[in-house]
Amino acid sequence: MATSTEIQAAERSFQHHFASMEQQRDTATFGMWMFLLTEIMFFGGLFCSYLVYRHTYYTAFVEGSQKMNIILGAINTAVLICSSLSMAMGVRAAQMGKPKLMVILLLITILFGFGFLGIKAVEYHEHWTNHEFPGPNFHFETGDPAHPPTDPTHTEIYFGLYWAMTGLHALHMVIGIGLVTWLVLAGMRGAYSPIYYSPVENVGLYWHFVDLVWIYLFPLLYLISHKHAG
């Protein structure tokens, strides 16, 4: 139940141009959804170019995808799903007026976020040392002498999209970790209550959206086909 300090904090966060706290919260959340819908179109451009080039250079894309570490990719998918659960539980703790529990759950979310980036860094290092990065030093071998690459320049396009899409996703993860850290600091000061927790709800939406993008990236980049494309 809201204490007097919580009510005072909520009154400070109530802006006069809104009719009620409820309207203020709905407006803030709808604004966040609007931002996320522009993010869908932002990632959508990359997904669209993926669609075009995968359709055009299918075998080269299969060869590129076979260089992906499926085990690390699957672990990272699981890490992100766990982080989404702790984030959702953190928002729930904020809704129920349990700031200490919220801070703990958000710290767990940050930990999962760093776990994801750490595993991603291992994968990036592997591709980088194998020259699987588009540019003048790009070099591609299938690793099987019986099946030489159909066209390395087309596989280079696959890796270009791989680095761009996962890189943009990783950038969103870094921003997400920053935002959750801000929630933790504000939460420790007692900024949120069951009456006012819009920042927690909206950063939660952002975090889940980043998870959502990965749900599509994982099968599209890692799991195209496991048989020889040639």
Next chain:
Amino acid sequence: MAQQQQHEDEYTHVVPVSLYVGIWAALMVGTLITVLASFAELGIFNIVVALLIATIKGTLVVLFFMHLRYSPKLTMVAVISSIFFLFILFALTMTDYLSRGWATFAGR
């Protein structure tokens, strides 16, 4: 106190822990099925199955983790229209790329 509690319930929906854990379990199982299904040789249906599972997982995330199910109808309309516009982007781009070479012209 009781009245205030009732008032809060009018505009915040606290989802039970069991539902969140259930969604989490479904997402984990979905990931496992995606990986296993990719090793089955289904031809063109590999991508269909992969995208179908991803869409089911995504729908669970959006409806429950992102509270869309408990949000105002306006939010639902906005999200569905955004997906519609995403498909316009895909569809109009592919009408170009898929139809190239269909038509032959004199001198080409």
